[in-house]
Amino acid sequence: MTKKIILNAFTQASVSPHAIGLWKHPDHEGHRHTTTDHWxxxxxxxxxGGFQAIFFADVIGFYDVYEGSARAALEQSVQVPAHDPLLLISAIAHATERIGFAVTASATYVPPYQLARQLSTLDHLTDGRIGWNIVTSYLESEAVNFGLDGLIPHDERYDRAEEYLDVVYKLWERSWDDGAVVRDVARNQYIDPSKVRPINHRGHYFNVPGAALVEPSRQRTPLLFQAGASPRGRDFATKHAEAIFTNTQNQKNATVELRAFERDITERLAKHSRSREDVAIIPAVVVVVGETEEAAKEKFEYLKSFVDYDGAAALLSGHSGIDFSQFDPDSYVEQLETDAIQSRLENYTSTNPDHRWTVREAILYHGLTLGSEAIVGTPEQIVDRLEELVVEGGVDGFNIRQTVSPSTLEEFIDYVVPELVRRGLYETSYDGETIREHYFGKGNERLAPSHYAHTVALDETKKEAVALHS
Ligand SMILES: Cc1cc2nc3c(=O)[nH]c(=O)nc-3n(C[C@H](O)[C@H](O)[C@H](O)COP(=O)(O)O)c2cc1C
Structure with a gap:
């Protein structure tokens, strides 16, 4: 294998967001998430360790589907407190030089004009190290606190996000020409108004007449991440995303499942005139490393002993949109219709025909892994499995989930990374400077020419709603 794998650290600006109950682990420093030092x-x-990016997941609501209450989520700190990851990034960027930042922001609740401005600002401040994980959001509690009557239906959230992206592409790619900032003392002009144009967007969901407020940043459009899993989600991802997140499944045929996902993504990319090389496929994994296989297995059991049933049930109920308090813990998980994340229950139903998950088993497993594969073993065994997932599963890299913060990632860097390097699968140095270059190689600072964003034109026939020049 000659291809170098991509590594993201998967985290969230919260206490122990993806390992529920692990806040009680003696080495866990998640409570320090309120400090810049921690990050x-x-x-x-x-x-x-050469990681391409630190990935900040985010939700902007409470996990209150379980028992119809936020009790369990509050008691077990299930992604609450939830700090704003955008606000962390400039402090971290100032203390680092190369690592990229993939930050989650909702295309359902934040107005596109505001998010375009925030991400452009951060792309300037990080000198091109910003990526955006586009989410459409799945919690009812997010919807109501952001002024809606309830959750917008699953597919309509994606329709709305389509128009949202048209708006931000117009702002990032069309509104300002390169060279608009002239700083010309002789002409008494800081910005040349003829090089700045209002986007005149008038659509079904958004009206945005004006021009971008921020001059073009190094990447213009941040590196685009998305995690569409449903058919509608995959269509969206293959049209827009440059990196597609997915889950591995904890099952015997995970490699085959990933390969099937990869083939499906490749076919869908072609419909959008894109090729497989235009996109990185990044599944999430949990890694538990030990000096010996026995030590790693013991450690995994120890980690599992911290998982809190109610807290983990709150997380799975929020992800799936189904209140798991209604089920007997010893009954089997069944597939149900949901308007939240459609693929979440499939982890415990259809994707593994050899194993029937009980409710208890699924909840406890979800609490530590979010349904991802847990790779438990020595550094050599872990790298064997990662390599297999790349070669056989056809993926390009991994989101490494944290169970204990920060020791999970520290151990990965100290023990697994050297083995990856020894086998020529990975390098700890950076060739390029921007996050897009970390993913696609030096010289790839801006969106690929084949990307849909380049086809989004401004409607020049409309009278300018905001006059910028006479
Ligand atoms: C690795 C990974 C990270 C995700 N991070 C977030 C997140 O931070 N916030 C969020 O609202 N959704 C997140 N999601 C959910 C996705 O945005 C999306 O809703 C989900 O993958 C299901 O897509 P579907 O509704 O098309 O099935 C994540 C999904 C994956 C696989």
Whole structure:
């Protein structure tokens, strides 16, 4: 294998967001998430380990589907407190030089004009190290607190996000020409108004007449991440995303499942005149490393002993949109219709025909892994499996989930990364400078020419709603 794999550290600006109950683990430092020191230390370590990006997941609501209440989520700190990841990034960027930042922001609740401005600002401040994980959001509690009557139906969230992206592409790619900032003392002009144009967007969901507020940043459009899993989600991802997140499944045929996913993505990309090379496929994994296989297995059991049933049930109920308090823990998980994340229950139903998950088993497993594969073993065994997933499963890299913060990622860097490097699968140095270059190689600072964004034109026939020049 000659291809170098991509590594993201998967985290969230919260206490123990993806390992529920692990806040009680004696080595867990998640309570320090309120400090910049905590994040700077983690990012500096990741940068030494050559990670392409630190990935900030985010939700902007409470996990209150379980029992119709936020009790369990509050008691077990299930992604609450939820700090705003955008606000962390400039502090971390100042203390690092190369590592990229993939930050989650909702295309359902934040107005496109505001998010375009925020991400452009961060792309300037990080000198091109910003990526955006486009989510459409799945919690009812997000919808009501952001002014809606309830959750917008699943597919309509994606329709709305389509128009949202048209708006931000117009702002990022069309509104300002390169060279619009002239700083010309002789002409008494800081910006040349003829090089800045209002986007005149008038659509079904959004009206945005004006021009972008921020001059073009190094990447213009941030590196685009998305995790569409449903058919509608995959169509969206293959049209827009440059990196597609997915879950591995904890099952015997995970490699085959990933390969099937990869083939499906490749076919869908072609419909959007894109090729497989235009996109990186990045599944999430949990890694538990030990000096011996026995030590790693013991460690995994120890980690599992911290998982809290109610807290993990709150997480799975929020992800799936189904209140798991109604089920007997010893009954089997059944596939049900949902308007939340459609693929979440499939982890415990259709994707593994050899194994029937009980409700208890699924909840406890979800609490530690979110349904991803847990790779437990020595550094050699872990790298064997990662390599197999790349070669046989056809993926390009991994989101490494944290169970204990920051030691999960520190151990990965200290023990697994050297083995990846020894086998020629990975390098800890950076060729390029921007996050897009970390993914696609030096020189790839801006969206690929084949990307849909380049076809989004401004409607020049409309009278300018905001006059910028006479
Ligand atoms: C690795 C990964 C990370 C995700 N992070 C977030 C997140 O931070 N916030 C969020 O609202 N959704 C997140 N999601 C959910 C996705 O945005 C999406 O809703 C989900 O994959 C299901 O897509 P579907 O509704 O098309 O099935 C994530 C999904 C995956 C696989």
């Amino acid at each position: 700077v230390r983690l990012a500096q370590k990741l940068e030494k």
